[in-house]
């Protein structure tokens with residue numbers, strides 16, 4: 001039947017018809033290019049045939065035939081170019097069949113980590129996807145992650161750069177997006193040696209204390225004003241100020257006075273554009289067109305945020321020129337401006353001013369949203385698990401007791417609180433697919449031939465919920481970490497919310513301290529309950545995916561200044 005139709009269509013328009021027949025045959029041959037497509041194609045042929053039969057072939061149908069032929073040719077060309085872009089490799093990991101042109105883009109949905117976790121059940125721990133023209137491999141098990149980070153770290157150390165992140169030449173100054181090489185190494189060294197060493201950490205403890213105390217005041221004020229608190233808002237202001245103090249020696253935001261609001265908002269906006277899926281990333285031809293306008297919006301908001309950063313940098317350059325005070329304590333910005341690279345090792349002699357602006361901005365974005373996401377999820381889980389909440393409070397009573405403020409050294413004695421943080425990061429890693437890596441060579445990996453340039457997603461969200469690794473993986477059970485040495489510092493591949501290997505999060509030592517100190521302080525200073533009318537059963541745990549994974553509706557809770565409950569203390 002189909003053949004008859006096709007034959008008659010040939011008579012309709014000899015040129016178009018031949019092309020149709022050829023393409024149709026090819027598509028039927030490659031059944032994995034979707035039945036849906038065959039169906040649409042068949043309908044076009046069928047309609048054309050009917051028109052021919054009733055001798056009503058007019059311009060409209062002539063155009064349909066011509067356009068569908070052009071489309072068919074485009075498909076064939078894309079098919080060939082895809083084959084070429086696979087580096088000729090046939091030995092690729094399994095994966096779902098893709099659509100013509102768009103490949104597996106529809107397989108991702110708005111929550112790619114969840115959809116990819118489902119696909120893992122069908123295709124196993126390594127999945128191959130074609131996202132438009134971008135070859136992508138998804139790593140979804142602890143063993144595969146170990147193989148990647150332990151035995152092949154160097155080969156997978158590149159970064160894919162999205163169109164949005166090319167706005168204002170951001171990618172050229174960024175550390176997170178720098179390709180593996182001397183510039184990236186120099187920046188890592190400055191961060192680890194100057195900002196995040198143990199000594200620096202100790203020196204900056206009072207800064208963390210101050211920022212957390214300010215947050216307590218904002219929470220109390222909001223409680224008085226509104227009767228409930230949006231926790232994430234205050235945590236994000238707190239961590240923004242914290243990094244501002246470490247880098248620029250000043251507070252930048254204050255929710256009461258709206259001070260620094262413009263800078264804070266422009267940073268939040270540009271983070272939002274950075275996380276939006278952009279078709280231009282998957283079809284090189286669309287890059288110039290920017291069909292969703294994402295790059296344009298990014299240029300606006302990132303441009304504004306960079307102008308703020310540049311203002312701080314310029315002021316500091318001036319201050320350093322006229323500085324009489326030789327004993328002024330240097331902060332991270334001073335160190336960036338003083339940096340002298342090892343040119344023999346290929347490092348830049350100095351970091352250019354425009355790149356200093358980018359780095360300053362990057363540390364704000366990398367730290368604020370991740371810390372906020374983790375602490376918001378921790379509070380949600382605790383407020384929905386009364387037993388865990390009372391256990392962690394009992395531990396705080398026991399160890400910290402009546403002291404009004406918690407010191408960082410107290411954290412060592414709070415293993416249950418530490419387990420709560422690990423459990424939160426297991427279930428709710430803020431960067432669920434890590435920052436995408438890229439294969440910098442053709443590489444043999446776990447029996448497959450992975451072509452150079454392949455984008456790599458590591459699905460830490462799926463790894464954290466893998467039933468072959470974790471008992472009751474979907475339950476919030478901090479106890480699982482109580483007599484276990486598993487932690488998130490990049491050695492235990494079942495728990496890698498900060499990544500692992502050379503590109504592991506450079507801010508981990510800071511994040512580790514901030515998460516514990518802030519959570520302990522929130523719980524020690526306030527008695528928390530859900531808003532009236534809200535119960536754990538009614539709590540909507542839906543996720544919202546931006547650059548980090550956040551709760552779709554921000555958590556609102558009621559905070560009451562806490563006096564230690566002697567009964568709980570006695571009972572434990």
Ligand code: HEM
Nearest residue numbers: 176366367370371431434435497498499503505506507511
């Ligand atoms: C809960 C807190 C945090 C989490 C979960 C987190 C997670 C991550 C992850 C998953 C990566 C990518 C790793 C990879 O590509 O394999 C990363 C990279 C990075 N993080 Fe964090 N992060 C956190 C806090 C911070 C903080 C506080 C800072 C800044 C002081 C920071 C700065 C960075 C930077 C600069 C990179 C890029 C590193 C590179 O490409 O070499 N992060 N982080």
